[in-house]
Amino acid sequence: MPVIVQKYGGTSIGSIEKISQVAEKIITEKEKGNDLVVVVSAMSGETNKLVELAKSIDKDPSGREFDVLLSTGEQITISLLAMTLIKKGYKAISFTGSQAGIFTNSVFNKARIETINNSKIKKYLDLGYIVVIAGFQGVTENGEVTTLGRGGSDTSAVAISVAMDAKECQIFTDVDGVFTTDPRISAGAKKIDQITSEEMLELSSQGSKVLQPRAVEFAGKYDIGIRVLSTFGDGSGTFIKKENDGRMEKAIISGIAFNKDEAQLTIRGVPDQPGIASLILGPIAELNIDVDMIVQNVGEDGLANFTFTVPRSDFNNGLKSLEESSKKLKAKKVIGNNKIVKISMVGVGMRTHPGVASKMFSVLADNNINISMISTSEIKISIVTDEKNLETAINVLHDAFKLER
Amino acid sequence: MPVIVQKYGGTSIGSIEKISQVAEKIITEKEKGNDLVVVVSAMSGETNKLVELAKSIDKDPSGREFDVLLSTGEQITISLLAMTLIKKGYKAISFTGSQAGIFTNSVFNKARIETINNSKIKKYLDLGYIVVIAGFQGVTENGEVTTLGRGGSDTSAVAISVAMDAKECQIFTDVDGVFTTDPRISAGAKKIDQITSEEMLELSSQGSKVLQPRAVEFAGKYDIGIRVLSTFGDGSGTFIKKENDGRMEKAIISGIAFNKDEAQLTIRGVPDQPGIASLILGPIAELNIDVDMIVQNVGEDGLANFTFTVPRSDFNNGLKSLEESSKKLKAKKVIGNNKIVKISMVGVGMRTHPGVASKMFSVLADNNINISMISTSEIKISIVTDEKNLETAINVLHDAFKLER
Numbered sequence: 001m002p003v004i005v006q007k008y009g010g011t012s013i014g015s016i017e018k019i020s021q022v023a024e025k026i027i028t029e030k031e032k033g034n035d036l037v038v039v040v041s042a043m044s045g046e047t048n049k050l051v052e053l054a055k056s057i058d059k060d061p062s063g064r065e066f067d068v069l070l071s072t073g074e075q076i077t078i079s080l081l082a083m084t085l086i087k088k089g090y091k092a093i094s095f096t097g098s099q100a101g102i103f104t105n106s107v108f109n110k111a112r113i114e115t116i117n118n119s120k121i122k123k124y125l126d127l128g129y130i131v132v133i134a135g136f137q138g139v140t141e142n143g144e145v146t147t148l149g150r151g152g153s154d155t156s157a158v159a160i161s162v163a164m165d166a167k168e169c170q171i172f173t174d175v176d177g178v179f180t181t182d183p184r185i186s187a188g189a190k191k192i193d194q195i196t197s198e199e200m201l202e203l204s205s206q207g208s209k210v211l212q213p214r215a216v217e218f219a220g221k222y223d224i225g226i227r228v229l230s231t232f233g234d235g236s237g238t239f240i241k242k243e244n245d246g247r248m249e250k251a252i253i254s255g256i257a258f259n260k261d262e263a264q265l266t267i268r269g270v271p272d273q274p275g276i277a278s279l280i281l282g283p284i285a286e287l288n289i290d291v292d293m294i295v296q297n298v299g300e301d302g303l304a305n306f307t308f309t310v311p312r313s314d315f316n317n318g319l320k321s322l323e324e325s326s327k328k329l330k331a332k333k334v335i336g337n338n339k340i341v342k343i344s345m346v347g348v349g350m351r352t353h354p355g356v357a358s359k360m361f362s363v364l365a366d367n368n369i370n371i372s373m374i375s376t377s378e379i380k381i382s383i384v385t386d387e388k389n390l391e392t393a394i395n396v397l398h399d400a401f402k403l404e405r
Numbered sequence: 406m407p408v409i410v411q412k413y414g415g416t417s418i419g420s421i422e423k424i425s426q427v428a429e430k431i432i433t434e435k436e437k438g439n440d441l442v443v444v445v446s447a448m449s450g451e452t453n454k455l456v457e458l459a460k461s462i463d464k465d466p467s468g469r470e471f472d473v474l475l476s477t478g479e480q481i482t483i484s485l486l487a488m489t490l491i492k493k494g495y496k497a498i499s500f501t502g503s504q505a506g507i508f509t510n511s512v513f514n515k516a517r518i519e520t521i522n523n524s525k526i527k528k529y530l531d532l533g534y535i536v537v538i539a540g541f542q543g544v545t546e547n548g549e550v551t552t553l554g555r556g557g558s559d560t561s562a563v564a565i566s567v568a569m570d571a572k573e574c575q576i577f578t579d580v581d582g583v584f585t586t587d588p589r590i591s592a593g594a595k596k597i598d599q600i601t602s603e604e605m606l607e608l609s610s611q612g613s614k615v616l617q618p619r620a621v622e623f624a625g626k627y628d629i630g631i632r633v634l635s636t637f638g639d640g641s642g643t644f645i646k647k648e649n650d651g652r653m654e655k656a657i658i659s660g661i662a663f664n665k666d667e668a669q670l671t672i673r674g675v676p677d678q679p680g681i682a683s684l685i686l687g688p689i690a691e692l693n694i695d696v697d698m699i700v701q702n703v704g705e706d707g708l709a710n711f712t713f714t715v716p717r718s719d720f721n722n723g724l725k726s727l728e729e730s731s732k733k734l735k736a737k738k739v740i741g742n743n744k745i746v747k748i749s750m751v752g753v754g755m756r757t758h759p760g761v762a763s764k765m766f767s768v769l770a771d772n773n774i775n776i777s778m779i780s781t782s783e784i785k786i787s788i789v790t791d792e793k794n795l796e797t798a799i800n801v802l803h804d805a806f807k808l809e810r
Contacts, residue, residue: 016462068480079474082470083466093469094470143504
């Protein structure tokens with residue numbers, strides 16, 4: 001039987017009533033003749049409660065112990081969901097990440113899935129069970145519990161889809177799908193029916209919260225189709241596939257994303273010499289801080305200016321590290337700014353339609369929006385601007401590129 | 406270094422502040438030059454919360470899923486306690502039952518420990534770690550999570566003490582030790598300094614809530630000394646040892662216990678023939694119901710009357726099973742009573758002092774307390790009476806046997 005992997009996030013299973021609704025959705029899909037593997041997050045609020053407990057003991061708690069703690073959140077939901085399915089008359093069994101055979105490396109709190117031993121999952125599907133698996137968590141080969149970091153359940157779902165050669169990976173959320181931009185910011189925002197994983201990757205890594213970038217990357221790599229849809233509605237959501245066969249004519253821009261969770265770090269007046277970037281970013285990487293945008297250029301004095309963005313929660317650590325590097329490198333100045341927003345326009349159509357970037361910049365300039373950083377890729381243009389410009393920028397761009405269609 | 410095993414129950418670690426106090430107690434013992442293995446329960450209230458969640462889905466939830474759910478309670482406390490010890494500057498590591506190598510049979514909710522693979526615990530003790538282990542839980546050889554049933558953390562602690570050849574197993578509770586009877590019922594109740602495991606076993610299996618009977622049995626069998634003491638006081642508690650070397654003259658009675666958590670089931674008018682007891686108790690055992698007292702006698706009509714007690718929570722299931730047996734056996738009547746209390750007098754001195762039973766019965770008769778069941782062992786006399794007689798019975802017996810000394 002074809003395997004369908006479904007993933008339900010915290011808001012979808014935030015109460016016993018909601019778990020019962022989710023069980024009905026699962027049963028509907030099972031009754032269509034599919035084998036069902038269901039990946040769940042912790043109940044909404046549960047993870048935050050555990051984080052607070054830990055932080056009240058130690059602001060920077062042991063990573064290993066933190067993962068032992070956090071992984072209980074999903075362990076609670078898998079058992080409750082399995083009980084609910086059993087009560088409704090279906091065979092169901094829950095697995096923790098460890099029981100499901102999800103092996104990760106041993107970077108606590110931010111572990112990466114290395115392999116999945118699918119034999120146990122397969123065995124129980126063959127016996128007619130609905131298999132319920134804890135997302136967000138895994139186990140090292142030494143038996144240590146790990147978690148995958150924010151949004152890790154999406155990654156779990158996609159990785160399991162790959163391991164089970166699933167027909168489709170359905171990610172259930174509290175929104176109807178992927179939108180051209182955030183509907184709370186722009187009234188003209190529209191749902192997208194189909195999108196390539198490449199575009200989705202750019203959109204999601206730029207802060208569109210619907211889907212975890214790592215999950216999209218994974219799905220694109222192994223050509224797994226992901227469908228993002230609402231737990232509480234009946235729509236068909238947004239389908240994300242490696243190749244977009246459905247659209248005859250590609251839209252130039254598929255969406256506008258933004259990210260308020262970043263901060264900008266700048267080091268000025270660094271002697272311009274080979275290896276300077278790695279001397280600056282090496283210590284940042286050692287702190288396990290993800291660097292997003294990176295811009296380097298050389299000033300009139302022949303000295304280099306180097307700017308990059310990091311998650312806002314890593315701002316203080318990043319700044320400290322950069323100040324240490326600055327002393328070693330005899331740089332002139334270190335500047336940090338955590339009141340920024342990154343805005344990105346994404347679309348595969350950019351490849352064949354030149355002039356998107358210049359139009360973007362002129363629209364922003366016409367509206368007095370100052371740009372402090374620019375970075376481009378084949379299908380994306382990102383700019384960094386002051387946080388206060390967010391709404392205006394999104395709306396004028398959405399209008400200018402006719403995304404409301 | 407000598408190994409000390411400490412066990413802290415739910416009320417001892419019911420908040421971050423209490424966990425910090427517990428950590429100080431652990432550190433004190435560690436600083437004396439001992440290797441420390443600490444077994445913890447779930448935070449008080451946590452297990453009940455999880456039970457309620459499960460019961461709101463299904464009154465009789467899947468045993469396997471129930472254990473996956475319940476085991477999260479201890480997983481939370483082990484990580485919080487380990488974090489606290491680390492924050493205080495000590496090396497500490499937490500293990501779930503599974504990680505600690507505590508293997509059980511696969512009777513979910515009431516599993517029994519079969520073996521403990523102590524290599525991981527030993528390894529980390531040798532590296533100088535304080536090892537924190539989740540009580541109440543284990544794992545089957547197939548990797549299924551199990552729980553040991555009520556009071557299982559005590560059993561975990563003793564089993565680990567055996568596996569580690571511990572010098573002492575310290576059970577921390579919210580009372581100062583074992584008392585001659587419940588101080589809330591009798592103002593004359595006194596703390597006992599030393600008691601044999603045999604006596605303790607009778608006391609605890611008769612409902613003295615301080616220590617789980619299975620744990621006492623285990624400790625007696627492997628000659629592990631258990632010390633019961635208060636988390637919040639500094640007393641030396643009650644020491645429980647196989648042989649009581651300390652006391653020159655044995656007291657006749659060491660304590661009076663009671664148990665309100667039982668119910669009484671009677672089947673009357675059963676043809677008296679070999680195998681009748683197993684025909685009646687077989688189906689009860691199949692339901693995994695623990696039978697405590699058993700009394701059988703033959704009436705004037707040559708038919709047998711058979712009475713036994715079960716945990717009050719199993720009353721309805723037990724009654725139903727007995728009614729089915731009654732039809733098969735063509736018995737005359739089935740009677741159930743769940744408003745009873747069992748009162749037991751315990752003491753190794755009984756062996757050498759005859760007349761304890763007759764004195765007990767006459768004291769109760771003088772006070773108009775009716776007895777519905779009697780059962781005796783070498784060092785214990787138990788009677789069952791109406792629940793309403795509890796306080797009077799305990800007090801008149803405590804006085805008559807001069808337990809206040």
